[in-house]
Amino acid sequence: MPSIAVLPGDGIGKEVINEGLKILNFMGEKYNLNLKFEEFEVGAERYLKSGELIPDFLLKRLETFDAIYLGAVGDPRVPAGILEHGILLKLRFHFDQYVNLRPIKLLNDRFSPLKKKGVNEINFTVIRENTEGLYAGIGGILKKDTQDEVAIQEMISTRKGVERIIRYAFEFAKNNKGKLTLCDKSNVLTYSHGLWLRVFEELKKEYPDVQTDHYYVDAITMKMVRNPEIFDVIVTCNMFGDIITDLGAEIQGGMGLAASGNINPNSVSMFEPVHGSAPDIAGKGIANPIAAILAAAMILEYFGRKDLAEKVEGAIKTSIDENLLSQDMGGNLSTSEVGDEIVKILKRG
Amino acid sequence: MPSIAVLPGDGIGKEVINEGLKILNFMGEKYNLNLKFEEFEVGAERYLKSGELIPDFLLKRLETFDAIYLGAVGDPRVPAGILEHGILLKLRFHFDQYVNLRPIKLLNDRFSPLKKKGVNEINFTVIRENTEGLYAGIGGILKKDTQDEVAIQEMISTRKGVERIIRYAFEFAKNNKGKLTLCDKSNVLTYSHGLWLRVFEELKKEYPDVQTDHYYVDAITMKMVRNPEIFDVIVTCNMFGDIITDLGAEIQGGMGLAASGNINPNSVSMFEPVHGSAPDIAGKGIANPIAAILAAAMILEYFGRKDLAEKVEGAIKTSIDENLLSQDMGGNLSTSEVGDEIVKILKRG
Numbered sequence: 001m002p003s004i005a006v007l008p009g010d011g012i013g014k015e016v017i018n019e020g021l022k023i024l025n026f027m028g029e030k031y032n033l034n035l036k037f038e039e040f041e042v043g044a045e046r047y048l049k050s051g052e053l054i055p056d057f058l059l060k061r062l063e064t065f066d067a068i069y070l071g072a073v074g075d076p077r078v079p080a081g082i083l084e085h086g087i088l089l090k091l092r093f094h095f096d097q098y099v100n101l102r103p104i105k106l107l108n109d110r111f112s113p114l115k116k117k118g119v120n121e122i123n124f125t126v127i128r129e130n131t132e133g134l135y136a137g138i139g140g141i142l143k144k145d146t147q148d149e150v151a152i153q154e155m156i157s158t159r160k161g162v163e164r165i166i167r168y169a170f171e172f173a174k175n176n177k178g179k180l181t182l183c184d185k186s187n188v189l190t191y192s193h194g195l196w197l198r199v200f201e202e203l204k205k206e207y208p209d210v211q212t213d214h215y216y217v218d219a220i221t222m223k224m225v226r227n228p229e230i231f232d233v234i235v236t237c238n239m240f241g242d243i244i245t246d247l248g249a250e251i252q253g254g255m256g257l258a259a260s261g262n263i264n265p266n267s268v269s270m271f272e273p274v275h276g277s278a279p280d281i282a283g284k285g286i287a288n289p290i291a292a293i294l295a296a297a298m299i300l301e302y303f304g305r306k307d308l309a310e311k312v313e314g315a316i317k318t319s320i321d322e323n324l325l326s327q328d329m330g331g332n333l334s335t336s337e338v339g340d341e342i343v344k345i346l347k348r349g
Numbered sequence: 350m351p352s353i354a355v356l357p358g359d360g361i362g363k364e365v366i367n368e369g370l371k372i373l374n375f376m377g378e379k380y381n382l383n384l385k386f387e388e389f390e391v392g393a394e395r396y397l398k399s400g401e402l403i404p405d406f407l408l409k410r411l412e413t414f415d416a417i418y419l420g421a422v423g424d425p426r427v428p429a430g431i432l433e434h435g436i437l438l439k440l441r442f443h444f445d446q447y448v449n450l451r452p453i454k455l456l457n458d459r460f461s462p463l464k465k466k467g468v469n470e471i472n473f474t475v476i477r478e479n480t481e482g483l484y485a486g487i488g489g490i491l492k493k494d495t496q497d498e499v500a501i502q503e504m505i506s507t508r509k510g511v512e513r514i515i516r517y518a519f520e521f522a523k524n525n526k527g528k529l530t531l532c533d534k535s536n537v538l539t540y541s542h543g544l545w546l547r548v549f550e551e552l553k554k555e556y557p558d559v560q561t562d563h564y565y566v567d568a569i570t571m572k573m574v575r576n577p578e579i580f581d582v583i584v585t586c587n588m589f590g591d592i593i594t595d596l597g598a599e600i601q602g603g604m605g606l607a608a609s610g611n612i613n614p615n616s617v618s619m620f621e622p623v624h625g626s627a628p629d630i631a632g633k634g635i636a637n638p639i640a641a642i643l644a645a646a647m648i649l650e651y652f653g654r655k656d657l658a659e660k661v662e663g664a665i666k667t668s669i670d671e672n673l674l675s676q677d678m679g680g681n682l683s684t685s686e687v688g689d690e691i692v693k694i695l696k697r698g
């Protein structure tokens with residue numbers, strides 16, 4: 001019986017996770033999935049009350065779950081970086097969630113910001129390394145606050161870290177359209193991305209059926225706008241993955257439609273909408289829950305029910321076709337009405 | 350009398366620089382600019398013949414010029430990285446060209462890849478730090494080619510380096526629409542970009558008339574697609590500048606329309622089209638020379654003749670309106686015909 005730790009977090013996190021849970025509960029009952037949920041408080045409230053981000057006992061509790069369903073963290077009362085580091089990055093690193101999986105899939109032509117690209121062209125997956133690179137948090141500052149100050153930030157790549165993510169990407173591509181693109185900057189980052197390129201070339205030989213290509217990160221941003229249809233699966237480092245997945249979210253229609261999985265196939269994986277806590281609209285009941293519902297669909301797929309994930313995605317598509325949407329998407333429904341309508345669509349078919 | 354060292358380089362570099370020179374020669378004569386040109390061979394041919402990239406005696410010669418006009422380097426016969434490092438990056442570092450100036454300006458609505466954004470919305474400048482950060486070339490590899498390999502690439506930022514580029518950007522913004530945006534990832538790169546953010550906050554106080562804002566690099570890629578009109582001047586580090594200027598080139602209509610200046614106000618500055626040597630179309634006379642001509646216009650502006658740079662840009666706009674373009678832009682002219690037409694337009698008005 002798959003168990004899910006629910007961490008709604010801050011701001012609209014709570015509101016959108018509610019809708020995701022509505023869908024998971026409905027699917028769970030209809031298909032006898034026996035999903036168990038337990039909710040935990042993390043985020044600004046807890047931090048401001050007690051100074052706690054994720055206390056050790058909570059980390060231990062989370063270890064007993066199969067998956068984590070995270071809303072969003074971030075609050076204007078807390079200095080930038082603290083909640084992101086103490087919660088989001090903490091969980092990614094603690095559970096060694098080395099795969100950040102980001103589907104870039106446009107669900108309806110009208111949401112494409114691009115003149116010539118629609119649902120047939122914008123449909124690929126970015127696989128971002130999620131535990132090392134520039135995110136190692138290693139470095140330092142010499143002579144701080146003087147004219148001679150030098151600041152160093154280390155981009156650290158390990159053979160193990162690079163190999164496992166590239167291997168994951170090859171396996172993923174094998175089960176998709178069979179094409180894998182490496183995105184790096186090995187012409188300049190000769191040490192760190194030299195390793196990426198070498199490992200990529202090596203693993204290629206083990207996957208003769210996967211077609212491969214290679215772009216520098218600067219060129220890939222152009223390609224994502226000009227020819228997104230050439231991509232099936234893109235694998236890249238932590239920092240570049242951060243950048244190109246946000247660009248990807250935009251071409252798939254914006255943050256309101258982007259979900260992400262932080263996966264360790266042998267540990268606890270975590271699913272989240274990509275958007276933040278949006279304090280400006282929090283509490284008004286107008287947040288768009290689709291990204292959170294797409295993250296819920298990713299949970300179903302992660303539990304082996306790709307068929308059900310597709311049903312949820314299909315229902316979201318229908319809700320878009322029928323304009324049963326929140327205001328930011330051009331509709332006039334509240335957050336919970338959007339969730340209700342998607343449940344209705346799921347009921348109906 | 351301003352002197353320009355011309356380095357056509359490889360592939361289409363030669364072809365497009367020819368057209369840029371046509372325009373510079375015409376403007377030089379018409380407005381008595383007394384421009385002096387001298388051409389030097391760098392690139393694949395020289396490297397393959399002699400193993401030389403830029404020999405010291407050539408560097409010394411280049412030091413005597415006011416500006417360098419570079420075509421492109423890159424050739425399939427030379428392993429990736431060698432010419433880029435040995436020529437392009439070498440010149441940027443040798444002359445400490447710490448400003449990489451990239452205008453992102455759409456010249457005609459029909460070239461915008463974005464549904465809702467045209468010439469009124471896509472018009473800003475990216476100022477990229479050009480001498481440090483991840484481009485320092487510093488790092489190393491431990492236990493290479495073993496399972497325990499660790500590769501480290503250092504992102505190094507100095508107070509001096511960060512301050513001078515941010516100051517340049519504030520000055521630049523002051524003389525533009527008066528808005529400066531910092532693009533960083535200080536929430537994760539706490540050391541290196543912590544320095545960027547601190548210096549930015551500090552310099553703000555010296556420029557009370559410049560309005561400022563701040564986006565993380567991931568968010569800025571979204572904004573560049575969704576709301577490019579909010580930008581006037583963006584300042585960012587070397588690596589992020591590399592990425593977002595290519596994205597910028599795409600939203601301004603593609604590489605065929607993007608030029609770049611590598612500037613050290615106290616040394617030799619270098620101007621180049623952003624595109625590469627395009628070996629696949631080299632020698633066919635079909636390359637699009639507009640980016641090289643825009644780089645030539647940047648040279649005129651750098652020599653204090655903004656008025657003339659604007660005339661050249663105006664002529665390019667007219668050539669676009671009249672579809673006097675190369676094939677990649679939807680026209681049917683050869684490279685040199687495009688140059689000829691732009692000269693004709695300049696003559697006429």
Ligand SMILES: CC(C)[C@H](C(=O)O)[C@@H](O)C(=O)O
Pocket residue numbers: 084085088089242536537567
């Ligand atoms: C909030 C931030 C630390 C995080 C990241 O940089 O990874 C976010 O941008 C993301 O992509 O999930």
Ligand SMILES: CC(C)[C@H](C(=O)O)[C@@H](O)C(=O)O
Pocket residue numbers: 187188218433434437438591
């Ligand atoms: C060719 C390459 C080294 C260079 C860079 O990364 O700076 C290029 O992409 C650019 O932006 O001028």
